[in-house]
Each structure stands twice: as C-alpha cells, then as structure tokens.
Amino acid sequence: MKERKIIKVVGYIRISTDEEHQPYSLSAQEERIREYVRLRKREGYRIFKIYSDQKSGATLDRPGLQSLISDAEKGLFDVVLIVKMDRLWRNLADQLYLIEQFQKLGIRLEATDEDIDLETPDGITWAQIRGAFNEAERRKISYRTKMGMRKKASLGGWCGGYTPFGYSYDKYAKTLTPNEEEAPLIKEIFYLYVTKKMGAKSIATYLNKKGVRTRGRYPFSTSRIISIITNPIYTGKIRWDGKIYPGTHQAIIDEKTFNEAQTILARRREDPSLRRSNSSNYLLSGLLHCERCRRYMVGVNAHGRNDVYHYYACPGRFKYGECAMQSLPKEKVEKAILSQIKEIFRTDALLKRICKRVKEKMAEKIPKKKAELKNLEKEILKRKSTIQKYLIAFETGKMNAESCNERARELEEEIYLLKEKHIRLQEEISNSETFSFNLEEVKKGH
Incomplete structure (x- = not known):
C-alpha cells in the first residue's frame, strides 16, 4: 500500500491589546487548530509548529509572523492554518501581499472557522471582497470610536492613553485624580518656573540633583519640563485633537499661574532643539571624558550677540542638568592637547x-x-x-x-x-x- 504523503501544517495565532473583544484566547485558538489537524490525520496532516503574536494586526511587523514568513521561504511546511483571516491581516493590502507570497512558495492557507479557497480565481476574488468589507467595517468602528472620544473630551472626560505625570487614573470613577507623590512635583515645577524665574534646564538640574526621576525612572530633561509647563491638563482641562475643553478632573495648577508660565516661555523662547550640536569640526567629540560624570563630551555652539562660540560640553550638564562640569572652549582644549601630543612624538x-x-x-x-x-x-x-x-x-x-x-x-x-x-x-x-x-x-x- 502506497504510504500517504505527510502534509506539514503550521498554525498562526494572535491576540491584540487593542482589541476590546477577543473571541478566542491564544490557547483557545491553538486548541481549535490542533483539533482541525487531528480530524485530518488520515489525509496526512501533521502539526509542525505554532507561531504566535500578542500584537495588533495593523502591521505585518510582528515577531511570530516574521518568523513564519522566514520559515515559509525555507520550505519548512505546506499549509498555514489560522482560525480566521483577521488573525493574519487587518487590511486588504496586507492580505493581498501575504496571499501572493504563499502562492509563490506553494503554500496553502486554511482556516478552521472560515471557508477559504485560494486555489481558484473565484475563491481569491471572494476573499478579496470579504477582506475589503472587513477593512471598511474596521474603519467605521475606528471612526465611531474617535467620534466617541471627541464627544467624551467635549464633556470633559479623560480619553485614555498615557496618564500625564502628576495624575493617576481612577478606573472606577473613570477620571484623572492627582497622584499623591507626583502632583506636589508639578506644583513645585510651576513655582520654580513662575515665581523663582528658573529656566527649564535649571529646574531639570534641580530635580535630578534631588534624585527625582520621571515615571520611567529616567532623569528629567529640559524638554520634559517644557512639556509639563505647556500641558493644560494641569489646569483641569482636556486637550483633544487640537482643541481644549473644560475637564471634570481636579486641577493641580490654577489658571493664572499656567498663563504666566506660557508668557515666560514665549519671552524666553526656550527650545531644546537649539541645543543640538552643530556642524563645526569638533575633532575631540566623543574622545574627551567629563572628569565629573565620565560621559563623553561633545561639541556645542553658543550664540553671542555678534558671534558664535564653540565649546566642548558634557551632555549631563546641557541636556539633563545633572553634571556641574563647565563647558571648555574648543580652541584652548584642542591647542593644549596638540601640544601634549607633540611632546610624545619626540x-x-x-x-x-x-x-x-x-x-x-x-x-x-x-x-x-x-x-x-x-x-x-x-x-x-x-x-x-x-x-x-x-x-x-x-x-x-x-x-x-x-x-x-x-x-x-x-x-x-x-x-x-x-x-x-x-x-x-x-x-x-x-x-x-x-x-x-x-x-x-x-x-x-x-
């Protein structure tokens, strides 16, 4: 009796944190795939591997999927098995791309819960039509979600996302509440900026020296301070899609203080992008070490009234304000080092x-x-x-x-x-x- 050919099958399962309703967990999807293969054991179906992702299907840049595609190109299996088509793709362009790739490699695509026929022109056309309808429906859902968010913002509700430093999110009251540890820091930042007339860089230096860190445990930077003093959320307002609405959450900063901060900011024209290194020829950038914090020093420009001055500076000072190392004049440093090098060569x-x-x-x-x-x-x-x-x-x-x-x-x-x-x-x-x-x-x- 002729031995039946073994058909190597791989499963692909996915769940996503951006999907509110998950019809199947990863384990449930895997169970359905294994059952599907078990019922076709007599046809030669055998599970080779299960690939999985816990990521949105909005992009093909998923570790599990990329591994599957790589193994497909090596000819390691014959069939890709999914529960439903939306586990592999979310838009028509990705669908067409993957179908074409699998066809070129001679790999069949099957689903446990959908009838997929990609072996005939009619089957491919129907899959494309269904994919287009699915994409249109997802766009409608996305649009309705955004409209709902806009409505929520107009009523003063927090629309979710990254909770601003200084606040916590009360999931029961569904609103922002001042964070006991962070809210006092927000008040201190505005006090230092408005009343003490300290600059954003000086405030970052002050906080970092005190050992205060951002929520991600990183030092405060100038840009971080500026993002705080320009955020109307701290006055009890909601900013959504370029518009500002009265919020339902408790303010940390009063309106008067916030407006004064904006006036000071506009007058000082503080902009972190102005602190970037320039194109001057700094021969020792990345070679000099700061004697205080051991960071590599880099070349920076300082604009005077009538001229531009060149220095070597420690990033710990001009970016984070953590280091007390003074900037060194470019010309003097390079001259001194070249003099020492000449002595060595003798x-x-x-x-x-x-x-x-x-x-x-x-x-x-x-x-x-x-x-x-x-x-x-x-x-x-x-x-x-x-x-x-x-x-x-x-x-x-x-x-x-x-x-x-x-x-x-x-x-x-x-x-x-x-x-x-x-x-x-x-x-x-x-x-x-x-x-x-x-x-x-x-x-x-x-």
Whole structure:
C-alpha cells in the first residue's frame, strides 16, 4: 500500500491589546487548530509548529509572523492554518501581499472557522471582497470610536492613553485624580518656573540633583519640563485633537499661574532643539571624558550677540542638568592637547610604551563592549516597539494625539541617546579590533 504523503501544517495565532473583544484566547485558538489537524490525520496532516503574536494586526511587523514568513521561504511546511483571516491581516493590502507570497512558495492557507479557497480565481476574488468589507467595517468602528472620544473630551472626560505625570487614573470613577507623590512635583515645577524665574534646564538640574526621576525612572530633561509647563491638563482641562475643553478632573495648577508660565516661555523662547550640536569640526567629540560624570563630551555652539562660540560640553550638564562640569572652549582644549601630543612624538621609547599599552587596554575592553552593544540594541528595540504600540492605540482611537505625541517624544529622545552610545561603541570596538602601529609610520603621520 502506497504510504500517504505527510502534509506539514503550521498554525498562526494572535491576540491584540487593542482589541476590546477577543473571541478566542491564544490557547483557545491553538486548541481549535490542533483539533482541525487531528480530524485530518488520515489525509496526512501533521502539526509542525505554532507561531504566535500578542500584537495588533495593523502591521505585518510582528515577531511570530516574521518568523513564519522566514520559515515559509525555507520550505519548512505546506499549509498555514489560522482560525480566521483577521488573525493574519487587518487590511486588504496586507492580505493581498501575504496571499501572493504563499502562492509563490506553494503554500496553502486554511482556516478552521472560515471557508477559504485560494486555489481558484473565484475563491481569491471572494476573499478579496470579504477582506475589503472587513477593512471598511474596521474603519467605521475606528471612526465611531474617535467620534466617541471627541464627544467624551467635549464633556470633559479623560480619553485614555498615557496618564500625564502628576495624575493617576481612577478606573472606577473613570477620571484623572492627582497622584499623591507626583502632583506636589508639578506644583513645585510651576513655582520654580513662575515665581523663582528658573529656566527649564535649571529646574531639570534641580530635580535630578534631588534624585527625582520621571515615571520611567529616567532623569528629567529640559524638554520634559517644557512639556509639563505647556500641558493644560494641569489646569483641569482636556486637550483633544487640537482643541481644549473644560475637564471634570481636579486641577493641580490654577489658571493664572499656567498663563504666566506660557508668557515666560514665549519671552524666553526656550527650545531644546537649539541645543543640538552643530556642524563645526569638533575633532575631540566623543574622545574627551567629563572628569565629573565620565560621559563623553561633545561639541556645542553658543550664540553671542555678534558671534558664535564653540565649546566642548558634557551632555549631563546641557541636556539633563545633572553634571556641574563647565563647558571648555574648543580652541584652548584642542591647542593644549596638540601640544601634549607633540611632546610624545619626540620620544620613541615613550611613544612605543603608549602604543603598546593602548592596544592592550583596548583589547581588554572588547568583550564587555560587545555585551553592552547587544544590551543597547535590545533597549532600542524595546522602545521602538513601545512607540509602535502607542501609534496603533492612536490610530484605533484608543489614545489621543497629545498623549501619544508626548510619550513618543520621550521615547524618541531616549532612543536618540541610546543610538548615540551605540554608534560610539561600534566605533570603539572596530578601532580596538583593527588597532596596530608602526613607529615610523606613526611619526611620519605626525
């Protein structure tokens, strides 16, 4: 008797935090898939693997799905089995793309709870029509959700999303309430800004020195302080879709103080983007260490009345206000260091010892730096994933634009700092691994 061909089947299951009503849990979906395969055992069906995601279907950028696609390209299975089509995709474009990819690879797509026929033109057309209707229905739901949120905001209700620093969300009363620990800090920030006339950077320095941290346990930055003093939520108002409505929650700051803060801000024109490094040629950026906090110093510009001044500054000071290290004039620092280098080049024995010691020290640090590099990559991916979740929450009407932008801005700032560190580490590792020296060549280069 001819042996029946084994048909390798993989299952794909998904639930999403942005779906209010989950018809099936992951375990329930897996159970239905396994039962489907068990009933077709005589046909040669065998479970090869189950892929899963706990992420919105609004994007194909899901770990489980990407792993499934990668294995499909390797020809590891014959059938992809799902409970319903919306477990794989949420929009027609993604549906068409995946169907085409599976067809090219000779992989069948089947569902336990839907009749999917992708082997005939009529079946494919019907699947496309159904996908278009499903997408239209989801858009209607999203639109109704957003309209509901707008109505809720107009009535003074909190529309969800990232709870502002200074408040907690009372899920029973469905409103914001002042946080016992954070609300006094909000009052202190406004007091320092309005009454004491401290700048945003100085306030960040003050809070960081006191050991105060954001909810994410990060130091306060200038931009974080500015986002607080410009948020009308603290006056008992709700900002939604560019409009401000009277809120039902308790104010932390009175209207007069808030307006005074906006006037001061406009007069000072404080803008963190003005503090970014410029395009001047800072030869020692990333090479100089701050003697106080050991951060790498970077080149910055200071605009005077009639000229632009160049400095090397510690990010711990100008970005977070944590470090007391004074900025160093670019020209003086570079001149002093070049003078020391010239002295070294005059003595062969000293130059040899320095080069040898440098090579040894660089080699010793490589394993630790590589481990740190991997950790940085994980932290960057973690924050990118969090931003994606906030964007999906915004797109589906679960989070307002202001809350989404505020939290995404904080995370992007963290990613920027992590990427800076990642680039420096990569360069250090590359330099350490390729470092070599020839005394005559070194002197000739001088």
